[in-house]
Amino acid sequence: MRAVFGLVLLIGMGLAGFAVYMVKGYFDTQSVQLQRERARAASAIVTVDVYAPTRALTYGELLMPEDVQLIKYARDFLPEGVFQTEEALFPAGLDTPRVVVLPMQINEPIMANKVTEPGASRGLTALVEPGMRAFPISGRVASGFGALRPGDRIDVYWTGLLRNGAEVTNLLKSGLQIIAVTGDQSERGGPQNVVVQVTPEEVALLTQADNSGALTLSLVGAGDEATVGAIQVDNQQITGEQDAVVEAAPEPEPEEEKCFIIQRSGTERVQVEIECAD
Template sequence: MATPFPEESGTVQKKRARPLRAWIVLALAILAGLVAAYLAVQTLKTKERDAIERILARSNQGTIDVVVPTQNLAPGALLSYAVVSKRAVPADTAPADVITPEQFDTYVGHRINIPLTEGKPILRSYLSGKRALADIIAPDKLALTMTVDNVSTLNGLLQPGDKVDILWFYKPPQNDASDDLASKDAVRYLDSGIKVMATGTRTISDDSQSGVSDDPAAGSRPESFSTVTLELSPDQVEKMTLAKRLGELQLVLRPANAQGKEINKVFTIKDILGTHERARRHFTSVSDTIEYIVGGTGGHVARMPNT
């Protein structure tokens, strides 16, 4: 009979557990790694943001706004706000005579000397030296030049752009040949609020281009001139031309912001001497008296009002 195998003597050995301190060290290492990664990402983002801000700041400091056409413009065309816009260009490449938006108002209405390409900065050298008188007259107006004396020119103080009233000195029709004063001079307002376009050869365009805005009595002015150019409607031109032939015209300066007001009053020598008033009082004193004839004698015995 077989004998069973003999049982081996001894004990089973258990695996030793990892100490708690090792787990704590591992956890701290992982946390430190996460913190380091977070800080690294934030540092990179901050540097990237600072770099973008520096680029933008450098870009803004290196550009200026200039005026460019919004379409191709042919020589002879007039500049206006309808055909231009502004555009930012590098300041170091912009020509010295480029027109900026702040300066453009001075050049509105100037003629173009060369073809202009859409989007290309407009230079002062591309434009005519100054606007012609025909360029600054309103489309529905005409320009009329008339000779004036020192009184009408306010001794040279009248300026382009001023508004004036026009007085007409003339001889009224002789309705009563027996009236010695009927053939004498009369004066009336012919027009009011008329715009002065030029005094002599100095125009509104000249003042706009040179920036003239000071008192003409200061410095080297007032200037001497013997003609004035007015902006008138076609009807006013006809009326002014005929009035000039039949009498004399005198200009009267209006306040800068005053509105034109039609005045139809006609003054004659009778108004100055008061003869109209004396005649009216005499006529009233006679017409208000009714004469009664009583007993063959006449006399002003009653004063009764007319009905």
């Protein structure tokens, strides 16, 4: 009997030890998972709600309540000027829309610099900053990249004649921003009509250039902030020909001085050369 009791006791102690082992393993597993969840939560990106378009919008369109929706955006990477509430986006009420001044794509956060103030005019006056002027430019555009769009930046080149008759091409202005596109832009590689924002002095410069030569527009790459210096190209740099040097004609030697007297012979008057007095 004592042997059976001892055997039962040993079996019970073994089962108890095994149970303790299993419980400890379970709690260890739960502790590891809990630590992983805490680490994952700490590294998770916190998002906030911002307003974005429900469709692609371009210059001059009205931004209406039905054109916007709330999207999730990373809080740590939130751009400046976004709208997080309906009251901020439409402070004058849902019946007073804003006007789009820069193109926006679906789910792109709406920012203050891409829309006008509520109730602003849809004309160009809404796009021009204080102290600046809107100026239309019509120029030839190199084929290959299609039509220009609002928000693009361009370099303006002038081709014309100098006072000495030489034809040159100069970089007139660099990095001008297009605020509007006018006319039919479907023809690629031909003249395109755009409106740029410039200073009053640049208005005079571009007006004189347009009246005295031909303008060419060149698209500047996105994010290109390089400063471009003065550029001038003439035919000599293209062909490699040198201008002909015209030698001055030698001055004629002074003629020897001659002296004459008039003699009468009857009714005739005759001119006779004589030696000049010193």
